Amino acid sequence: MGSLPTPTPEELAAAGAEERLLLARLRQGDAVAFTTLVDRWTPSMLRVARMHVATQAIAEEVVQDTWLAVLRGIDRFEGRSSVRTWVFRILMNQAKTRGVREKRTVPFASLASDETGEEFSAVDASRFHPEGHRVAGHWASPPPRWDEQPVERLESRETISAIRRAIDDLPPAQRTVMTLRDIEGWDAPEVCDALEISEGNQRVLLHRARSRVRAALEQEMAA
């Protein structure tokens, strides 16, 4: 399916340039530039903030405080990182400060290490031939083919909603990583930076998340 390509380096560079342009307009007090950035990033800011604080209401306050800090700090931003990285770093600081004050939250790093420490199989072991079998470790029950499904079904609203539900059902750290990577289109270093996790942990969380969502989609397709 070629209809949903991942962005090229040129497109990513163009996105960075566009964000800098929006920031320049924001410095001049352009409300449209402000709402453009707010609408674009607030949903993922809420997701990240929610990892650190106890309630959605507190997460909303943290995000509001972050936008205020962005406005107050706008003249000090020197452009050494992308605008998005800068904004999310401020968010992380606000969220952690708030989380510590609430004393109710588990740091993201510890959620992440709890989740990566759990037993996991991308595909249930029963679907492979067992030890001692002539072709042990090979598919006994391979994934049913999707390329025989009509494209309209694969790209249907029902399929997309099923993926959405499967992502919402993931454990929190996996949900956050997959949302940022695959829904929001961030690259791996940006996610590691925003969530303060190692590249290795980021990959494990992404692997578990995508494997689970694929499995949920397999069930959906079989229905």
Next chain:
Amino acid sequence: MSAVLPPMHCNEFVELVTDYLEGALSASDLLRLETHLGACEKCAHYLAQLELTRDLAGSITDDDITPEMRGDLLDAFSRWKAERPADP
């Protein structure tokens, strides 16, 4: 790489596929994985499913923010703008 590499089986493939997509495999595991992939249609299909899952997730639009929150932020912006020294 002089030593003979152990062959990769399907149950190992499904655990290494993300490292493969992320470009994080060692040279020897990359060789093992690509050798397996070239010979196993089922795993090729599994890989295509994971890529499709990833790409379809990209067409999800995240929730919009509530009108209340948007309104509060715009109010804060107006206050910030009013307090800000005029542009040169």
